[in-house]
Amino acid sequence: MNKVRVRFAPSPTGPLHIGGVRTALYNYLFARKHGGDMILRIEDTDQTRFVPGAEAYIIEAFAWLGIKFDEGVHIGGPCAPYRQSDRKPMYREYADRLIADGWAYYAFDTPEDLDAKRKEYEAEKKTFQYDASTRGMMCNSLTLPDMEVQQRLNGGTPYVIRFKFPANTEIRVDDLIRGEVTVNSDLLDDKVLFKSDGMPTYHLANIVDDHTMEISHVIRGEEWLPSAPLHVMLYKAFGWESTMPQFAHLPLLLKPDGNGKLSKRDGDRLGFPVFPLQWADPATKEVSSGYRESGYFPEAVVNMLALLGWNPGIDQELFNIDELVELFSLDRISKSGAKFDLKKAHWFNHEYLIAKSDEELAKLFAEILQEKGLSADFGYIIEVCGLVKDRVNFVSEMWGQASFFFVAPQSYDEEVMKKRWKENTPDIMRDVKSILNGLTDFSEQNIHDALHAYSEEKGLGLGQIMIPLRIALVGGTYGPDLQVIAHMLGKNEVLNRIDKILTK
């Protein structure tokens, strides 16, 4: 087998969609698994859809995710340039070659002509297709006398170059995921390969680039399956059949609710990111959320994405990227589309969060504290993180679980107060205050022993003591062990907080 070389080839028309990220990930895993190369190529043949910043966004997104390329626009390589607009001069000769060999022809039909034709057909409830059955009545180098064609070409009349599909031919695409797909050429239209603006279309540029870059496997989304026969025919037309890459068309990522392909709007509508990084549309200023900014760990996103449409066939679900590389294989990719599951995405992030060290989390949490204008001993923050990490899915949720470690509660959960703050509670709290005040060593053990002794002495249920005390210290009935909290806050703070709730 030749060396594995795969590419991810996005269009810089906006932020990278999470489905595209998955496609890139599968390419990456496949390349690593087989010791091959992973290439980042930018397909910007449509100048009208170019969005500034999109290319940089794509590169930054992969850097964040830890998906590394061996060659590409950002790092160069033996097949440079890797941006199709920079490769523009080389495509023309390939189009000419196709024409010379009778695989393509010039077409002079204007967009208006084509539009009119389509309308005409539509009126008869038919669909117009530029193909073997209709090209004879259109304005092209097949119907015009050679001289006129030359005149038009020389005179600067706009034209496109179309692929000339042979009539009634079965075209077979061998897909690594779907098996054999056969289509009759009569169903395909004479696709434009070269546009009137001098740029190739995706189809031409793609095949030329994949060939010259010696791509061995084309792993891309299922939306490309319908044009795969054209691509196969192009390889044939160029005489590159023997080195044609193998195809693998990935199932689509679907909306979590209802049906259809996951789209940009779904994210905002359903509250989850569709993009790896936050993106502000330069034209509309509209901001779309990103996984990074939402607090997802890149490893969690990679793990989750890897399992959306592929699985290793074992019960394990948590894998780091090296394990994924080790286990990955194209034949375990499923054929049907996968719906994004927000809850499971949260779970993945939770698993990666609790696997992190308290210190790592403390670094992240310290940033949040800083934003709130709070500071604390780093050792203390580490301890807090250790206490609350298994209760959250995101670092950003830690504040909600741990604010009382840094500031006294500003309010008390009313519902809990109503239920738990009884008539005799103030008296109990006063007792508790003086008991705690009497402790010289404010250790967890001492606090525990003192409160238990008090409970027995007075014949009070622990709940009557501990829950009000918890409300005083925390603000509600949640949080880690109360003795631990009290110890960490320190005697003065504990006494102050009891005072505060008593005088409220």
Add this chain to the structure above:
RNA sequence: GGUCCGUUCAUCUAAGGGUUAGGAUUCAAGAUUUUCAUUCUUGCCAUAGGGGUUCGAAUCCCCUACGGACUACCA
């Protein structure tokens, strides 16, 4: 409309003709926790429908239904 692809619990999926159809997430219950969460245990929940082939079908074939993609001088 046409072409192509697809269809196992709510969701991601396992089971490459023979299992009580397995796991994970979600949800629910119980245990633990003086709180909340964690954790543990348990439970609920699926082969789209109909025909074949076969001793035997989630698995192979056909039809139907449903879903999706594509159908641009966009990728």
